[in-house]
Amino acid sequence: MQVRLWAAGVLAIVAIAAAAVTWYVHRIPRSPFAAELRAAAPTASPEGEYAARLADCVACHSTADGEPFAGGLKMGTPMGALYSTNITPDPDTGIGRYSLADFDNAVRRGVAKDGHRLYPAMPYPSYAKLMDEDVRTLYGYFMSTVRPVRRMSQPPEIHFPLDQRWALALWNGLFLNNDPYRLKADHDAAWNRGAYLVQGFGHCGACHTERGPAFNERALDERSDKYLGGALLDAWYASDLRGDSRLGLGEWTEQDITQFLKSGHNRHATVYGSMLDAFNNSTQFMTDDDLAAIAAYVKSLGGGGDTTTFTYDERARDALDGGDLSARGAAKYLSQCSSCHGQDGKGRGDLLPPLAGNASVLERDPASLINIMLNGGGRIVVHGVPDSYRMTPFRVLLSDEEIADIATFIRSSWGNGAGAVQASRVRDLREVTDPSSDRVIVLRLR
Numbered sequence: 001m002q003v004r005l006w007a008a009g010v011l012a013i014v015a016i017a018a019a020a021v022t023w024y025v026h027r028i029p030r031s032p033f034a035a036e037l038r039a040a041a042p043t044a045s046p047e048g049e050y051a052a053r054l055a056d057c058v059a060c061h062s063t064a065d066g067e068p069f070a071g072g073l074k075m076g077t078p079m080g081a082l083y084s085t086n087i088t089p090d091p092d093t094g095i096g097r098y099s100l101a102d103f104d105n106a107v108r109r110g111v112a113k114d115g116h117r118l119y120p121a122m123p124y125p126s127y128a129k130l131m132d133e134d135v136r137t138l139y140g141y142f143m144s145t146v147r148p149v150r151r152m153s154q155p156p157e158i159h160f161p162l163d164q165r166w167a168l169a170l171w172n173g174l175f176l177n178n179d180p181y182r183l184k185a186d187h188d189a190a191w192n193r194g195a196y197l198v199q200g201f202g203h204c205g206a207c208h209t210e211r212g213p214a215f216n217e218r219a220l221d222e223r224s225d226k227y228l229g230g231a232l233l234d235a236w237y238a239s240d241l242r243g244d245s246r247l248g249l250g251e252w253t254e255q256d257i258t259q260f261l262k263s264g265h266n267r268h269a270t271v272y273g274s275m276l277d278a279f280n281n282s283t284q285f286m287t288d289d290d291l292a293a294i295a296a297y298v299k300s301l302g303g304g305g306d307t308t309t310f311t312y313d314e315r316a317r318d319a320l321d322g323g324d325l326s327a328r329g330a331a332k333y334l335s336q337c338s339s340c341h342g343q344d345g346k347g348r349g350d351l352l353p354p355l356a357g358n359a360s361v362l363e364r365d366p367a368s369l370i371n372i373m374l375n376g377g378g379r380i381v382v383h384g385v386p387d388s389y390r391m392t393p394f395r396v397l398l399s400d401e402e403i404a405d406i407a408t409f410i411r412s413s414w415g416n417g418a419g420a421v422q423a424s425r426v427r428d429l430r431e432v433t434d435p436s437s438d439r440v441i442v443l444r445l446r
Ligand code: HEC
Pocket: 052, 055, 056, 057, 058, 059, 060, 061, 075, 082, 083, 084, 085, 086, 087, 094, 095, 103, 106, 107, 112, 113, 117, 118, 119, 120, 121, 122, 123, 127, 138, 156
């Protein structure tokens, strides 16, 4: 009798727990806009377009040759591919039937109108920081200014059991912080604006912060020294934006940072790879005040613990100048790269970036260096005009061994002091960035 009672008790608890979990994973979160009816007509405003620029919605929600915001960008993930959706205001295939509260739940909480959970490839963990008024402004832009396009969104190619979207509600419970950005009284207005733009709108951490095993960003703000400490995503290594001297922005002035984000170049580096998506569609359109705020915030981050500094060493230059090509990769560097990047590795002006002391070259993970050698840097477009200088893609010109040798030469010359590169790593990146491969992860954004 006792045993039966006990069993019945356990069953009841299990049933209640199951019901609670079922409710939790399917519930529609409560948006602060829930009480507002559709009747409050969304309004167009210049601020709305600017907000969409700051958030870079267009980069993911379009394809290179498709209509803006009509979706269809294929994003490779370790679990399978998924596609960005149509977020034009078309009522049947887009978000035309979304109320402000529905839109808010998608953007800040990762829940679509019908209640299905979004994969965090949509950067709602960052957008969760957006303030209410900015969400309203964005909504006004999408509903009143964006042209509706009829285009069905494709379902993800993610297989059981990872296709069970309800499980993402548990992920959200663990990793999503639902508090909008709160001004920090111990910092000035520019720092706060910078923090808000970097953490929220700009979702810089989505690429620049390392992720854990569940694809969660390890930190969402400056309280952790993992925040913006550099990370590998989609075969590009997004550099350390903290204060470290060699690998981070320790040697960059605030002016260097604003120039990089506004023009795509500065004396240290050029935008390329996935940073182009942020630059081409977003950062170049930011106002000077907003860029200065971002620079002030980023420069306030301490170093991540690497205390070494870069000192230029003349030996590699002297060897190349004197015809000594005995170092591994030296001859190939001389014939393939030195015409643009120089025998001294210092590049030329702002358009041909230096390789000496360049974080992209020195990174512990050489993914970006290999990737740009294979595929080139991508097209920088400044206010509609494509850049005239481009890095040559060497995919067909150089073998895996030759690329590894050149990379090793660059990483060990002019004082760089970074480790050798293996041909196997080049082979792997060659495959995943080859559009015809079935392991492809290359994103072709606008
Ligand atoms: C880094 C890429 C990325 C950016 C940037 C991005 N999105 Fe998304 N978004 C996605 C992906 C991918 C999905 C689909 C996720 C899924 O199917 O689970 C999505 C889904 C959505 C949905 C759900 C639509 C539906 O019907 O399923 C909405 C609404 C949305 N995004 C709006 C926005 C807005 C507004 C912005 C800018 C503030 C934005 N997104 C920026 C990648 C992105």
